[in-house]
Amino acid sequence: MKRIISVLMENAPGALSRIIGVFSQRGYNVDSLCVAPTDDPSLSRLTIITHGDNKVIEQITKQVNKLIDVLKVVDLSENSHVERELMLIKVATRTELARAEVKRNVDIFRARIVDVHASNYTIEITGTSDKLDAFATTISQTTEIIESSRTGVCGLARGEKALRP
Amino acid sequence: MKMMSGAAMVVEALKDVGVKHVFGYPGGAVLDIYDALYAQSDVNHVLVRHEQAAAHMADGYARSTGLTGTVLVTSGPGATNTLTGIATAYMDSIPMVVLSGQVPSMHIGEDAFQETDMVGCSRPVVKHSFLVKRTEDIPMAIAKAFYIANSGRPGPVVVDLPKDLVNVQESHPYVFPDDVTMRSYNPTEKGHSRQIKKAVAALMAAERPVLYVGGGAINANASAQVTQLAEELNAPVTCTLMGLGAFSGVHPQFVGMLGMHGTLEANKAMHNADCILALGARFDDRVTNNVAKFCPHATIIHVDIDPASISKTVNAHIPVVGTIDKVSEQLLHALASEDLTQQEARLADWWKQIQQWRERLCLRYQPSDEVIKPQRVVEAVYEHTKGDAYVSSDVGQHQMFAALYYPFAKPRRWINSGGLGTMGFGLPAAMGVQFAHPDVTSVVITGDGSIQMNIQELSTCLQYNLPIKIISLNNRALGMVRQWQDMIYKGRHSHSYMDSMPDFVKLAEAYGHVGMKVDKLADLDGAMAECFSLQNRLVFMDVAIDQNEHVYPMQIKHGAMDDMRLSKTERT
Numbered sequence: 001m002k003r004i005i006s007v008l009m010e011n012a013p014g015a016l017s018r019i020i021g022v023f024s025q026r027g028y029n030v031d032s033l034c035v036a037p038t039d040d041p042s043l044s045r046l047t048i049i050t051h052g053d054n055k056v057i058e059q060i061t062k063q064v065n066k067l068i069d070v071l072k073v074v075d076l077s078e079n080s081h082v083e084r085e086l087m088l089i090k091v092a093t094r095t096e097l098a099r100a101e102v103k104r105n106v107d108i109f110r111a112r113i114v115d116v117h118a119s120n121y122t123i124e125i126t127g128t129s130d131k132l133d134a135f136a137t138t139i140s141q142t143t144e145i146i147e148s149s150r151t152g153v154c155g156l157a158r159g160e161k162a163l164r165p
Numbered sequence: 166m167k168m169m170s171g172a173a174m175v176v177e178a179l180k181d182v183g184v185k186h187v188f189g190y191p192g193g194a195v196l197d198i199y200d201a202l203y204a205q206s207d208v209n210h211v212l213v214r215h216e217q218a219a220a221h222m223a224d225g226y227a228r229s230t231g232l233t234g235t236v237l238v239t240s241g242p243g244a245t246n247t248l249t250g251i252a253t254a255y256m257d258s259i260p261m262v263v264l265s266g267q268v269p270s271m272h273i274g275e276d277a278f279q280e281t282d283m284v285g286c287s288r289p290v291v292k293h294s295f296l297v298k299r300t301e302d303i304p305m306a307i308a309k310a311f312y313i314a315n316s317g318r319p320g321p322v323v324v325d326l327p328k329d330l331v332n333v334q335e336s337h338p339y340v341f342p343d344d345v346t347m348r349s350y351n352p353t354e355k356g357h358s359r360q361i362k363k364a365v366a367a368l369m370a371a372e373r374p375v376l377y378v379g380g381g382a383i384n385a386n387a388s389a390q391v392t393q394l395a396e397e398l399n400a401p402v403t404c405t406l407m408g409l410g411a412f413s414g415v416h417p418q419f420v421g422m423l424g425m426h427g428t429l430e431a432n433k434a435m436h437n438a439d440c441i442l443a444l445g446a447r448f449d450d451r452v453t454n455n456v457a458k459f460c461p462h463a464t465i466i467h468v469d470i471d472p473a474s475i476s477k478t479v480n481a482h483i484p485v486v487g488t489i490d491k492v493s494e495q496l497l498h499a500l501a502s503e504d505l506t507q508q509e510a511r512l513a514d515w516w517k518q519i520q521q522w523r524e525r526l527c528l529r530y531q532p533s534d535e536v537i538k539p540q541r542v543v544e545a546v547y548e549h550t551k552g553d554a555y556v557s558s559d560v561g562q563h564q565m566f567a568a569l570y571y572p573f574a575k576p577r578r579w580i581n582s583g584g585l586g587t588m589g590f591g592l593p594a595a596m597g598v599q600f601a602h603p604d605v606t607s608v609v610i611t612g613d614g615s616i617q618m619n620i621q622e623l624s625t626c627l628q629y630n631l632p633i634k635i636i637s638l639n640n641r642a643l644g645m646v647r648q649w650q651d652m653i654y655k656g657r658h659s660h661s662y663m664d665s666m667p668d669f670v671k672l673a674e675a676y677g678h679v680g681m682k683v684d685k686l687a688d689l690d691g692a693m694a695e696c697f698s699l700q701n702r703l704v705f706m707d708v709a710i711d712q713n714e715h716v717y718p719m720q721i722k723h724g725a726m727d728d729m730r731l732s733k734t735e736r737t
Contacts (some may be wrong), residue, residue, distance in 0.1 A: 010349055014284060014296065055476070062473035068293040115372060137710045139414045165348055 002031070004076040004155050005085060006135040008163045009062055011037050011044040017091075019046060022063050028052065032152035034083075043071070043165065047154045049129075071165050076155045082088050083155035087132045088114070089148040090122045091139055101142040110137045119144055129153055167339040171300040171331035172197035174339050175264065178307035180207045181341045184235050186600050187211065187264075188219035188227060192239025193279060194266025196471045197331040205345030211600065211629060214621040216243050216594035220250020221260050221619070225561075225597025228580045229526055229555055231259040231386060233315045234597065240266040240328075242281030245286060249587060251321045252290040256584025257407060260315035260382060262307075262322050263287075267296070269329040280344050283325045294321030300330045301338045303347075311350045312345040317352030318471040319384055353468065353588035356487035356495050363483045364442070364466045365499045371440030371464070374400040377423065380583070381445015381469060383576045388412065391444060397500055399508040403431040406568055407583040411420055414572025418520060421528075424452040425564045425720045429527035429729060429737065430519055432720070433462055435728040437518070443467045445489045451586070458725035468492045480659040527718050527731055528569055533723045536711040537686050539563060541637045543570035546608060546636055550694040552633075554606040555580065557616030559591035562644035565716040567610040589618025592635065596622060599631045606634065606697065613639040613666060614705075623676035626703050635673075635705045641666060641710040650713045673705035684709040 009015050016035060025032050028050060035046040050060060057075060065073045076083070093099045102121055106113055107153075111125035125135050132150065139145060169177065175198050179187065188211045191199045202210050213219040223234025234254075244265040254261045267279040284732060286292045286405055295306045295728060303326070310322040349359065356364075368374060376398075378529045381420045382391050388411050395402045395418055402412045403423040423426030423435055440445045441463045446452070450466075453459045459479055467474075467481035468489060475484040475708040485492055530540045546554070556571055557580040558564040564581055589607045599607040609616075616637050626633060636643075646661040669681030673716050683692045689708070696704045721728040721736070729737045733737045 013298075014294070017285070018288060021288050024513065059477060066471065069352050134441070138303050 002049060002077065003057050003155060004081070005046070005048045005050060005060060005064070005074050006044040006074050006155060006163055008038070008072040008165065009044050009046060009067075009147065010069040010071070011042055012069055013101055015044065016046070018067050018069060020065060020078075022067065025052075026059070026063060028056065028060050032150070034152035034154045040165075043164070047152065049153050059111040071108070072163050074141070074157070074163055076157055079160045079161070081155050082158060083130055083153050084126050084128050085130055085153045086126045086151045087136070087148055088122060088124055089136065089139065090120050090146040092119060092146055093121050095121050099145040102139065105138055105142065109138075111135065168336040169339050170201070170333045170335055171303055171326070171337065171488070172333050174300065174303040174337070175307065176201045176205060176328065177333060177339060177381070178264060178341060179235065180313045181304070182308065184208055184596065187225075187235045187237050187572045187717070188213055188222040188244060188641045189356065190219060190239070190649055191217050192243045192266065194268060194328045195237060195241035195326075195331075195705050197328070197333045198326070199238065199264070199699045200333055206372075212625065213404045213593070214624050215619065216246035217250050217589065218622045218625070219618045220247040220261070220263065221253065221587075221590050221593035222597035222600070224254045224259050224285070224530070224590075224715060225580050225594030226249060227259050228249060228259055229577050230601045231384075231577065232601075233262055233311055235262065236263040237265070238265050239279065240268055240283070241281050241656045245281055248290065250289060251287055251323070253587045253590060254321040255290045255292070256580065257380060258319050259321070262310045262314050262324065264324050265327045267327040269296070269371065270327040271329070273387045274331040279380040283323060287323045290321070292318075292357070293324050294323040294325065296325045297327070300335070301340075303339045303684050304339060308342050308345050309347070309644070313350065315352070316664045324519040326450060328695035353486050354488045354491050356468065356485040358485060358495075360485045361499050363491070363671065364485060364496060365503065367466055367483060368398060368442060368500075369462045369503055372443065372511060373438050374398060374440040375434050375438040376400050376402040376412070377435065377441050377443045377446050378402060378408040379405040379444065382408055382411035385445065385470070385489040385491075387444070387488070387490035387493055387675060390490050390497065392414025392416070394493050395498055396503055397497065400442070401434050401513050401516075403434065404429070405452060406581065407582070408446060409579045410573035410576040411575045416576050420523070422568055423726070424727050425454070425540065426569065426716050426718060428569070429525055429727070429731065430522040431510050431720055432718075432727045433522045433727060434519055436725055437619040440464045441645050443469075444493065445469060447474045447477070450478070451724040454720045454726050456729065483665070495512050514709050517649070519536070525731070533711065534718075537708060539566045539640070539710045539714055540570050541686070542638055542689065542710060543567050543610065545689055545693045545716060546610065547571045549697045550608060554578070554608045555595070555597035555602065556608045556610060557581065557598060558568045558609070559611040560586045560588045561615060561620075562648060562714075562716050563612045563615075563638040588615040592616060592619050592622050592633070592719030595633050596626060596631055600631055607631070609633060609635045609636050611635060613637060613641065613663065614643045614646060620672070623673065623678060623703070623705075630701070631703060632701050633703050634675070635703070636702070637669065637705065637707050638710050639666070639669070639707050639712070640710050642712055645716070669705055669707040673703075673708065678703040678705055678713060678735070681706045682709070685708070
């Protein structure tokens with residue numbers, strides 16, 4: 001089962017490699033990873049999408065929590081939460097039909113065209129990973145995808161809950 | 166404010182944390198630090214012959230005292246040579262700080278001479294590590310390293326020091342912190358009161374309880390509390406290989422070590438228990454045998470300082486996070502309001518059953534007049550040291566014989582590589598013990614395979630006059646490998662024998678020590694007496710033992726805890 005593990009850690013050199021190390025040395029899966037400093041620049045927040053049964057997920061949270069640089073770990077998927085991922089996708093728009101179809105799908109998915117070239121559009125889309133997958137699938141049925149880049153998921157718990165030091 | 170060089174800061178910070186001994190080996194990247202060591206006498210440096218041994222010495226020092234062992238090595242090969250020692254300490258949760266030299270900051274990443282990414286190399290086997298970036302950060306990095314190493318679940322910490330930071334020509338302000346606090350690291354010491362209540366209820370309801378005591382009880386110096394707890398509950402106690410001595414091996418409630426080579430009564434008691442109180446043990450695969458068949462009737466109370474150890478392999482019904490001393494005290498406090506007067510009567514049937522298992526005398530072995538049995542050698546060591554020595558061991562059959570036939574009445578007396586199983590650990594560990602306790606008898610029980618993995622340290626022993634007693638159970642083979650080949654591989658002894666054994670007596674003498682060879686049972690006692698009477702000399706006793714002896718009892722693979730072989734022909 002897919003899980004969203006959110007980690008609050010010191011924004012220190014080597015901290016990220018320790019977390020990644022736990023995943024590789026203990027054989028846990030990383031489906032996506034998103035990391036950046038928080039509003040407090042001394043802290044980083046990292047979101048890992050992983051999958052496994054409850055026992056594995058419990059071990060992941062415990063083993064990550066055990067790292068000295070880690071302040072807090074939470075499994076966001078345990079409770080209601082907001083999750084978003086961003087994708088930039090460059091698609092071929094060589095024909096009038098392709099341009100029109102792409103534009104229509106961009107509107108339907110509430111994406112945005114952020115760069116226009118004679119033969120391609122670059123589109124920005126945010127949403128859940130499922131939405132991004134659906135958009136990519138739909139576009140691929142219309143025209144050729146030249147390249148794409150995804151950020152990996154980031155998320156926050158809904159309501160009062162927060163990951164603070 | 167004191168001004169000093171980075172190198173002087175390293176030495177000053179070691180003084181400030183109270184380090185007495187540093188085990189190390191110089192080299193290019195740490196020459197400045199060695200120069201700073203030269204000018205003082207507070208920190209005693211021990212020059213080893215191989216950096217791996219430095220780490221094991223620091224480890225033996227730590228295990229026998231509870232203090233943090235300290236290592237100082239140069240960059241590159243000096244640093245990587247310590248990795249096996251670091252991993253050994255990591256697996257057994259031993260406090261250690263390794264100071265490694267590093268190439269100058271501006272050359273990091275250039276594949277400079279003797280450069281390795283020590284922080285990267287050691288990452289999977291350290292509790293934490295620091296790559297120091299500024300000279301003025303050195304005291305804080307060292308203070309934090311020692312704090313982390315010996316708090317919470319102890320473990321090794323690496324501090325990597327680039328050469329330009331420790332330059333003796335430069336001066337920087339030295340400020341040693343009064344106190345180390347870290348917002349991201351606050352180990353829990355006391356158990357949750359609700360969990361304590363649940364644990365007490367389970368213990369009071371139990372009719373067949375067992376205390377399963379591991380190395381965590383030793384790390385927490387909790388022997389007194391664990392003993393009181395066992396006595397008040399009137400419960401049998403088993404110790405893991407790492408826990409031996411946490412509860413006295415000669416106490417009437419002790420049923421022996423458990424696990425792969427545990428006693429019949431310990432494994433039977435575990436398998437048939439209705440309540441297991443695990444104190445600082447981690448249910449590892451050398452204890453549980455097949456997890457699916459593990460202790461089917463037991464409510465498991467698991468007390469551990471490390472939440473990640475709880476329910477990792479075996480699910481705990483009542484998890485309690487905390488140190489063994491604190492949680493045992495909490496349990497004792499809660500038990501004080503329970504009626505324990507009926508415990509003896511309530512557990513009478515359980516003890517009767519245990520007595521029946523004990524009567525099978527699982528540690529009995531076939532004595533011989535012709536060959537020397539390894540068990541007999543360990544018994545002789547016990548007799549001649551009155552059971553009061555510090556015994557370090559290497560890894561293999563001799564380790565199990567020592568664990569089974571030398572009962573430890575006190576904690577921190579049994580020094581062995583339990584988790585990693587590091588051959589070559591014994592001699593340097595015993596040296597660390599001897600540095601920590603100059604007046605005690607420090608014995609190494611080893612084998613002809615293991616001793617050759619760090620034998621160069623005999624030279625260090627001479628330099629520092631360490632009167633260690635090395636008892637080598639020489640069976641001209643890698644005994645444990647050979648045993649498995651006998652049992653599983655139809656006796657195909659693939660590369661488990663050595664037909665070019667050195668003359669260990671001459672070898673010991675070449676290093677300036679006393680060498681003794683014993684190949685007749687009749688000579689054993691006399692030789693032991695002589696060996697232990699030579700109080701100021703290192704004695705290497707090469708004992709020719711029965712090559713065909715196996716370690717029993719032994720769990721049968723894929724079975725339950727109590728599915729065991731008791732001898733080559735007998736099963737449970």
